[in-house]
Amino acid sequence: MTLTTQQTDWPEVLDADFYGFQDQLTEEELRSVARIRAFLDAEVRPHADRLWEEARSPRHLIPGFAELGMFGAGWPETRHFDNSAVYRAWIALEIARVDPSTATFIGVHSGLAMNAIGVGGSEEQRAEWMGPMGRGEVIGAFGLTEPTSGSDTARGLQTTATRHGDEWVLNGKKRWIGNATFADIVVIWARDTADNQVKGFIVRQPSAGFTATKIERKQSLRAVENADIVLEDVRVPESDRLANIHSFREVAIVLRLTRAEVAWQAIGVAVGAYEAALAYATERHQFGKPIASFQLVQEKLANSLSNITASIALCMRVSAMQDEGVQKDHHSAMAKAFATARMRETVALCREIVGGNGIQLDHGVARFFADAEAVYTFEGTFDMNTLIVGRAITGIQAFV
Template identity: 65%
Template sequence: MSFDSLAADFYGFENTLTDEEKGFLLRLREYLDSEIRPIVNDHWNRAEFPTQLIRGLADLGVAGLAWEETRPFENSAVFRGWVAIELGRVDASVSTYIGVQNGLAMGSIAACGSAEQRADWLPRMASGEVVGAFGLTEPLSGSDSAQGLRTTARRDGDNWILNGSKRWIGNATFSDITIIWAKDEADNQVKGFIVPTSTAGYSATKIENKQSLRMVQNADITLDNVVVPDALKLADANSFKDTARVLRATRADVAWGAVATSIGAYEAAVKYAGERVQFGKTIGSHQLVQDLLAKSLGNITASLALCMRVSQMQDEGIQRDEHSALAKAFTTSRMRETVAWCREIFGGNGIVTDYDVIRFFMDAEALYSYEGTREMNTLIVGRAITGTAAFV
């Protein structure tokens, strides 16, 4: 089977990838089509994650692509964006799982861990032996995490004592470790810890009744005098600036995920428009349907161009917070428009999962909110434009 660029890649951005990168994407595409696409609606409806596929994704090398200790070959941030496209165009929950495992959990260790911590944890996480989660958001602290974090860490000899709670933590019902961010009582600085989920005093409870990213197992986490050895404190995570180094990269990843969700909805709409017959002809031959498809493709193309450039800047080492923030704010806003236009094409059929589009429509709401709301990301960009912070 040869590699064919996606029809939604209207300007051929994928042509910039190497043959090795295209070969990887082809293997991933075949796996997703054979193993995940057939079961995804059933799992979404039941709000269950197909944990049996974790090893399969790991065997492909999807986790750990970015890190020196685990990457199967030299690759770029642009390529990793296209991996997110392949995952997300099939299902946003699967893409989010990889985003948490590879970007947030492994990314925290890669960016802030010691050489020993990287060597110990990253290979086991890349192989799927160890599943990670990322504990930053709290019940009373989301957008203001830089200042409003309430979870505390207290040094006690060779250990740290953690107390507090976290909310909306993806993968957390089945993770083996969670990266917990907490304020040190001694200096009021945010620090990061690798917390095995089997530790006494640690508990995770699944958040029920979600109607977006239903397959993602988000949890409320409680930390009640959790004892963590100093060896599991991330060596270079000593202030929120270190947390921000992780988020800078993953925020751009979410931008790619937003484009992927748009593409998933668009592909479903194009297929339906070619099959559904009304007034004696396929609805794809009606002007109004073509208008919706053309507007959707325009949003996808503009968003892809932005993602390509922000990832190129990451590869060049010149990406700043405001670059990731603009990418996330813009692509998720355009995603919201796109999935609505695509759902509209289906009429009544668009509200049942049989036709896929409602899944993308609903999942878009979570991507729109996580990794910084649109408003917070626009304020980051606004600060860069004006030189003045307007957060409060």
């Protein structure tokens, strides 16, 4: 796919970036933001509502995403990113402010699946997969959550892996696995029956005994094709076991990297709702004047913008800490918990501003309002992330 959208050299200032945080990006990064924002506005925004209603992922845009460098911003054959965590985070915000489903699709492929191979793979595995995944030639999924194991995955993972010579045999079930209905590879996490430790496996598609069934009737992130996965004696060669994954400890490293970017996605959801509500408030007239002139509407807008601004400030520091190599699990957890809580409050305020029209896709807020619920929950619930922070504060684990 050759990009045909008109591209600018510099992004317009977002009204929601009230304190000008975007100015902390480099000139090269700002130009990249401008190109990506133009593509999102031209190619994603016009189709987002329709794809949401039809519950279809934007697969036709994969070549464009790849051409703009939106897949695999790092991990070429080494363990080093080729741009800043702050830049990658800002791109997550930009995508989510247009379509949270698209942000999630890219996050699963580029964040979870590629980071799993980047963190856990051997040099040979990274060399085999990172290039094709970065070019969008291979799409990945990440199979961790199970029907009976979400928040307690570290202890409760039930999918098993048993070694037989040079092969592993996987058995179990996974749930809510994004991209799994069409992914070329699925990173499956399973418990080794020999040592009871969690290991990672690259399961190529199609594989005998592997079935992925799309989850229907969702009311949030509808354009993300989540699936229930069943693994029945799925055979994986030893060469496709992630060589550097020896326990759940390494899985947590992947989640630490992606959890902070999910916090940025939450900010993007809030920004998208805020922008739609602000536009509506200036156009909608009641009692002979635009509703933006009413004090209570301005209060809602001010509170929404304050939530967004506080979240950006917190997450900018977390991403900078990632660049500095000092980010810990509890830093990502606080960012995800705080940003998603503020997002949930903001989309509700914006829905109120749009009134009864706020439940209809045509007016811009409804999709963000619905999608916020899923973003609030995945990559660790608010409660679990809060307890991770609580453990860091007190030194006492309160999970059970």
